[in-house]
Amino acid sequence: MTISINDENINYTLEDEHDAGDILKGLTSWLEESGLLIGGLEINHESMPLNETEWKSIPIESIDNISIEALSLREGRVRQLETARDFFILLETAIKTGDEESLKELYEGFRDLKGILPHLLNEGPHPTILPHLEKVFEKGFKGTSSVSAAEAVQMASVLESRRRETASPESEARSSAKTLAEMAESLDDVAVQLQTGQDKTAMETIIRLTEILQMFMRSLSWLDGSDSVEEIMNDMNRVLSELEEALKEGDTVLIGDLLEYEIKPRLIKLPSGMNFSGGNG
Known part of the structure; x- marks a missing residue:
């Protein structure tokens, strides 16, 4: 039997395996x-769907070759x-066309x-996203519903954003850092708004700020763990935790102080402080 990973034959010793499922279990652990993880599988030059189980019972005597596509964790997440x-x-x-068979x-x-x-x-x-999605679709997928179609579009957009963060973390992190630095210039105004009863306007900015910060942090998490990356993540996580606590307590004075004196100077320095490279492969 020939076993190859990413088109290269490997020396892999079989022991007590009886079928394809046994072999793949051992290879997965290895x-x-x-x-690495398995992204694709061929047995005897025939593609096997990883989400199905019929192929697992193929007896070892019937297998001439196994070909595996191995992916890094990041590549697997992108897929x-x-x-x-x-x-x-x-x-x-399917919703827009009312295709009931496809919807089912x-x-x-x-x-x-x-x-x-x-x-x-x-x-x-x-x-918040998944609980909302489950509520929208709790009674199944219904055709010709503009609301459901809009929800599907929104989810596709969110997942595409996550894909970009994962596939190109460095460029996405730098883009988010630039946006955050620009937003930082208005944080003094947010602090004033909180003190003058303009809470709704202030919270809209804070929500947008936290969304971009989360995008930034998710992108950083896919970069190589250099000292620069870890330092930025640890520092931002600490400040964000303090902001989250202040928001829970409804302490507008503390929220304003954190935005103006802690978060603003950090965000302004972000673009120039990102001394790392790699991660966009």
Whole structure:
């Protein structure tokens, strides 16, 4: 039997394996030790769907060759995000055209997708996107619903944004840093708004600020763990935790002080302080 990974034959000793499932279980563990995962599989030159199980029972005597596509964790995440994004693009089309057969099939697939969406969205301890999505679609996918179609478009957009953060983390982090530095110039105004009863206007800016900060932090998390990256992440996480606590307490004075004296100077310095490279492969 010939086993190849990314078109290169490997020396892999079989022991007590009886079928394709046994072999792949061992290879999966072996690859994970190197930070890799299986992205594609061919047995006897025939592509096998990883989300199905029929091929696992193929007896070892019937296998001449196994070909595996191995991906890094980041490459694997990008592929998952692309698949999830494309799911919602298909959903929008099916809703708009009222294709009931496709909607039924997509709803079956949605059950599996829901299991990995929290992982893909990476919202942190207080998720909002998936709970909202489940509420919108709690009674299934309905055709010709403009609201449902709009939700599908929004989800595809969110997942595409996550894909960019993962696929090109350095450029996305730098772009977010530039936006944050520009927003920082108006944080003095937000502090004043909080003190003069303009809470709604101030909170709109704070919400937008935290959204961009989360994008920035997610992008940084995919970069190589250099001292510069870790220093930025640790510092921003500390300040964000303080801001979150102040928001929970409704302490407008502390919120204003944090924005003006802690967060603003850090954001202004962000673009020039990002002394790292790599991660856009």
